[in-house]
Amino acid sequence: MNRLRRRRYGDGWADPVNPVRVTWFAVLVLLHLATTLVLELVFAHLAMTGDVPGAVLVTLGAALNLWHAWANARDVLEEVRRS
Numbered sequence: 001m002n003r004l005r006r007r008r009y010g011d012g013w014a015d016p017v018n019p020v021r022v023t024w025f026a027v028l029v030l031l032h033l034a035t036t037l038v039l040e041l042v043f044a045h046l047a048m049t050g051d052v053p054g055a056v057l058v059t060l061g062a063a064l065n066l067w068h069a070w071a072n073a074r075d076v077l078e079e080v081r082r083s
Helices: 019-049 052-081
Strands: none
Touching: 019 052
């Protein structure tokens, strides 16, 4: 989170936790996980109907969603750890 402006507080460098940022990133994590679940259900349907290229594309989309969820979860943990 180097992009946040640093401020001097007492005996060291620290930023207060921004609850809006933590809440926003937590909501993004949950949205990405829910979207991944829906994509996996679509994958199962496409795989059962024999649409292999569609199933592969949906799997790539689900992987991208999980990567975004991981990135947002790291931001939440970093924001909380800083407090």
